[in-house]
Amino acid sequence: MRTLTICPPPPLLLLLLAGLRTPASGLRCYRCEGDGTCSVEECPKARQSCRTTSLWDEDVSSSVMVKKEEKSCAWAGKPNSSLTYLTGQTRITLLENHCTTDLCNKRQDRVGSTPARGGLECVTCGSSDLSCERNMHRTMRCSPQDQCVDLTSYSVPDESAPDERHIRGCGQLSDCSGPLGFHNNHTFTLLRCCNSSLCNGGPVTHHSLLPPNGVKCRSCWGNSTHGCSHREESTISCQGPMDHCLEATGMHELWGPQAMVKGCATAGWCKSPYLSVYGGLDQVEVRCCSDGLCQHQSTPRSGTTPHPHLALSSFLALLVPLALAPSL
Ligand SMILES: *[C@@H]1O[C@H](CO)[C@@H](O)[C@H](O)[C@H]1NC(C)=O
Ligand SMILES: *[C@@H]1O[C@H](CO)[C@@H](O)[C@H](O)[C@H]1NC(C)=O
Ligand SMILES: *[C@@H]1O[C@H](CO)[C@@H](O)[C@H](O)[C@H]1NC(C)=O
Ligand SMILES: *[C@@H]1O[C@H](CO)[C@@H](O)[C@H](O)[C@H]1NC(C)=O
Numbered sequence: 067m068r069t070l071t072i073c074p075p076p077p078l079l080l081l082l083l084a085g086l087r088t089p090a091s092g093l094r095c096y097r098c099e100g101d102g103t104c105s106v107e108e109c110p111k112a113r114q115s116c117r118t119t120s121l122w123d124e125d126v127s128s129s130v131m132v133k134k135e136e137k138s139c140a141w142a143g144k145p146n147s148s149l150t151y152l153t154g155q156t157r158i159t160l161l162e163n164h165c166t167t168d169l170c171n172k173r174q175d176r177v178g179s180t181p182a183r184g185g186l187e188c189v190t191c192g193s194s195d196l197s198c199e200r201n202m203h204r205t206m207r208c209s210p211q212d213q214c215v216d217l218t219s220y221s222v223p224d225e226s227a228p229d230e231r232h233i234r235g236c237g238q239l240s241d242c243s244g245p246l247g248f249h250n251n252h253t254f255t256l257l258r259c260c261n262s263s264l265c266n267g268g269p270v271t272h273h274s275l276l277p278p279n280g281v282k283c284r285s286c287w288g289n290s291t292h293g294c295s296h297r298e299e300s301t302i303s304c305q306g307p308m309d310h311c312l313e314a315t316g317m318h319e320l321w322g323p324q325a326m327v328k329g330c331a332t333a334g335w336c337k338s339p340y341l342s343v344y345g346g347l348d349q350v351e352v353r354c355c356s357d358g359l360c361q362h363q364s365t366p367r368s369g370t371t372p373h374p375h376l377a378l379s380s381f382l383a384l385l386v387p388l389a390l391a392p393s394l
Contacts, residue, residue: 096116096169100134118135119135122159144164146163151192154192186212188206191232191234215259217256217258242257283304310356312331
């Protein structure tokens, strides 16, 4: 049986939503939990956007559709994202929409299940029925705006936890013109988008298949006393397209105000540091460098100002339970 993790929402998502530490100003949004209870919240300055994140789960033979939804204030400047794929007898659609006027996230976003016309044809599979791993690739017709998507994400070395290690299908994901990825000793994520027919096929990605690229970075997850102390930090060889060293610090409920994540990232991931948010960090500072081990660090780039490219954050957190996260 497929068990996509949305209900209850992943703890990290809740952490994100709970991280409201700046004073309120202006915008109000609906806030709805996965169980359907809703209230109105005043957004803090850094989160001047209203978010709706929905998961639609449709049985393709009976057309029975189950919908789960969460709403809240969110970082400003985030684009809308979507991802659709088939696994077993089910068609899964994930949507994240953002809008910026008072209480604008009220409306129910509808998903059409009729096959789209004029879109790409993409390979589709999901790990929950092992269709990706077994190369049992079906195809699906995408909406005209969609690209073909190939997402891999799991914890290292224990790969057993997340039930959707691989997802292939149709989607609209921002900043996804080149590969987007991050890995360290605890986690591996690689997202690729492409826009020609069936371009997301081929064998599934695994970190053991990606050759080292010569860059070495520090790897850890935690804080300076737990997880990221000098004793616990390791040096890893970066693989595949992940040839930049990333170091992010921020506020984390468990790890405190100086929580850190270190590892290897693609250039694109450095520009849109969603791991930081995805990892449950608030008020994030990100450094990325290409000269190995970040020895010649420049000044922190993003500070506490809202980042325009935190595109996938909670969206990815919904898709891919972050197995590296310490249990709460
Ligand atoms: C995102 O979708 C909402 C409708 O759900 C729309 O109002 C908004 O303009 C869209 N934003 C972008 C950046 O396309
Ligand atoms: C298709 O992909 C290429 C390469 O990733 C990109 O340059 C181009 O803008 C994309 N076209 C569309 C319509 O998305
Ligand atoms: C990190 O991973 C490498 C390669 O898998 C391993 O050799 C090393 O012992 C790991 N370090 C830690 C601290 O887990
Ligand atoms: C680091 O994390 C541990 C475990 O959660 C916590 O007990 C400790 O207070 C944190 N250290 C700092 C400096 O925040």
